[in-house]
Amino acid sequence: MTSPFLEAMALACERDWRVLFERLDLALAPGDMLQVVGPNGSGKTSLLRLLAGLMQPTAGEVRLRGRGLRGQRAELARNLLWIGHAPGIKGLLSAEENLAWLCALHRPLGREAIWAALAAVGLRGFEDVPCHSLSAGQQRRVALARLHLEAPPLWILDEPFTALDRQGVAQLERHLRAHCERGGMVVLTTHHSLEVRPATYRELDLERHAA
Numbered sequence: 001m002t003s004p005f006l007e008a009m010a011l012a013c014e015r016d017w018r019v020l021f022e023r024l025d026l027a028l029a030p031g032d033m034l035q036v037v038g039p040n041g042s043g044k045t046s047l048l049r050l051l052a053g054l055m056q057p058t059a060g061e062v063r064l065r066g067r068g069l070r071g072q073r074a075e076l077a078r079n080l081l082w083i084g085h086a087p088g089i090k091g092l093l094s095a096e097e098n099l100a101w102l103c104a105l106h107r108p109l110g111r112e113a114i115w116a117a118l119a120a121v122g123l124r125g126f127e128d129v130p131c132h133s134l135s136a137g138q139q140r141r142v143a144l145a146r147l148h149l150e151a152p153p154l155w156i157l158d159e160p161f162t163a164l165d166r167q168g169v170a171q172l173e174r175h176l177r178a179h180c181e182r183g184g185m186v187v188l189t190t191h192h193s194l195e196v197r198p199a200t201y202r203e204l205d206l207e208r209h210a211a
């Protein structure tokens with residue numbers, strides 16, 4: 001039997017001596033979208049960081065194609081696009097420079113590709129502007145332009161809709177659905193209810209796994 005692309009088995013997470021969740025299993029296959037839900041502080045960001053290999057679980061294991069993440073750092077990096085809840089962009093750099101820098105680890109990108117991605121997120125004309133002078137929503141859009149540039153199959157996105165206007169939210173929902181329909185996978189947290197979802201959409205409620 002083929003292993004899921006990504007799976008978590010009997011995962012537990014403790015922070016500051018508090019068990020946030022335990023006995024958590026999940027499996028992701030090509031095309032899947034998983035929205036992690038739960039109250040503030042329930043551990044949504046922590047779970048995403050575990051899945052992205054940025055933190056170690058207290059118990060259990062995360063596996064990529066059936067093998068533990070240990071020893072698969074490079075493989076995970078090739079397959080994963082992680083965008084944290086802060087936009088993660090540098091204020092002194094322009095939108096173009098930020099994207100060139102953020103994407104360089106995967107593959108160097110030409111100016112044309114970067115400008116096309118910025119246009120796709122509504123930032124035509126803002127390519128050369130230092131990011132500190134962009135609005136919060138525009139800064140978020142710079143970070144999200146990576147979803148138009150990089151093609152790893154697994155996207156893990158922590159609160160990607162923060163600061164976006166209605167049009168931005170609708171466009172991102174469509175983009176995430178299209179990624180899943182092409183066989184990609186999305187794990188995300190958001191407190192809003194997605195209007196546009198792929199048929200594979202499902203929710204994981206962390207309250208059900210609270211200690």
Ligand SMILES: Nc1ncnc2c1ncn2[C@@H]1O[C@H](COP(=O)(O)OP(=O)(O)OP(=O)(O)O)[C@@H](O)[C@H]1O
Nearest residue numbers: 015016020038039040041042043044045046047189
């Ligand atoms: N760097 C850290 N060190 C220690 N404890 C942390 C750290 N980051 C978060 N925590 C704790 O872990 C718990 C869960 O935090 P987490 O950010 O995973 O929750 P969340 O469900 O994403 O919350 P929110 O909906 O507010 O974004 C919180 O009680 C928090 O105080």
